[in-house]
Amino acid sequence: MPENPAKARRDELVAMYHEVHECRKCPLGSVRANAVFGMGNADADLMFVGEAPGAEEDRQGKPFVGRAGKLLDELLAEIGMERRRDAWICNILKCRPPGNRDPQPEEIEACKPYLMRQVQLIEPRVICTLGNFATKLLTGSSTGITRVRGRPQEREVAGLPVTLYPLFHPAAALRTPAVLEQLRQDFVGIPELVRRERHEADEPDLAMAGTPGPPDLSQLDLFAG
Numbered sequence: 001m002p003e004n005p006a007k008a009r010r011d012e013l014v015a016m017y018h019e020v021h022e023c024r025k026c027p028l029g030s031v032r033a034n035a036v037f038g039m040g041n042a043d044a045d046l047m048f049v050g051e052a053p054g055a056e057e058d059r060q061g062k063p064f065v066g067r068a069g070k071l072l073d074e075l076l077a078e079i080g081m082e083r084r085r086d087a088w089i090c091n092i093l094k095c096r097p098p099g100n101r102d103p104q105p106e107e108i109e110a111c112k113p114y115l116m117r118q119v120q121l122i123e124p125r126v127i128c129t130l131g132n133f134a135t136k137l138l139t140g141s142s143t144g145i146t147r148v149r150g151r152p153q154e155r156e157v158a159g160l161p162v163t164l165y166p167l168f169h170p171a172a173a174l175r176t177p178a179v180l181e182q183l184r185q186d187f188v189g190i191p192e193l194v195r196r197e198r199h200e201a202d203e204p205d206l207a208m209a210g211t212p213g214p215p216d217l218s219q220l221d222l223f224a225g
């Protein structure tokens with residue numbers, strides 16, 4: 001165990017951030033403007049995983065900064081959460097597919113190790129998969145988002161036990177008011193889910209209460225917007 005696990009984790013995330021920005025493991029590395037590593041609180045219990053960067057994300061190098069990102073922030077605010085403080089937000093692919101086409105299997109294969117490493121380092125208790133693509137990949141099931149949305153699933157991701165919470169993608173909610181309403185309803189369940197998972201995971205560690213905690217990674221400037 002490293003002397004300062006939080007610092008070791010931060011250092012590894014920073015190293016991976018630079019690696020992703022140099023990455024050419026798939027053809028998308030040659031057509032992107034910017035790689036989009038992820039942003040938020042590297043110590044969060046909650047992670048959101050989308051599909052791939054869009055045009056605005058590609059331009060800014062940050063995830064969910066277009067209209068869908070604005071909606072995500074609004075929905076988080078409605079449940080008393082804020083992306084920089086309470087969540088880590090990223091995508092399956094770190095580079096934008098041209099014209100926002102679907103990710104190709106070989107691109108997912110090449111990029112997936114980055115997501116898995118992010119999960120191992122950040123150790124979220126709850127992962128919200130946004131949309132069909134992320135949901136099918138992380139649940140390992142072909143069942144579509146309409147049937148599984150809003151239902152927590154206990155799964156193993158990157159070797160860690162996590163609760164997956166499939167949600168509609170905010171971009172789909174922008175197109176269809178009924179989807180937005182369902183997404184809003186599902187968001188209401190997030191705080192209790194995180195509280196429950198945090199409580200269950202922390203129970204054996206109550207004896208540690210009162211000991212100095214790790215440095216606060218919530219404002220890891222490199223990743224926050």
Ligand code: SF4
Nearest residue numbers: 023026029095110111
């Ligand atoms: S999409 Fe992933 S694997 Fe492909 S170049 Fe970008 S970072 Fe590398």
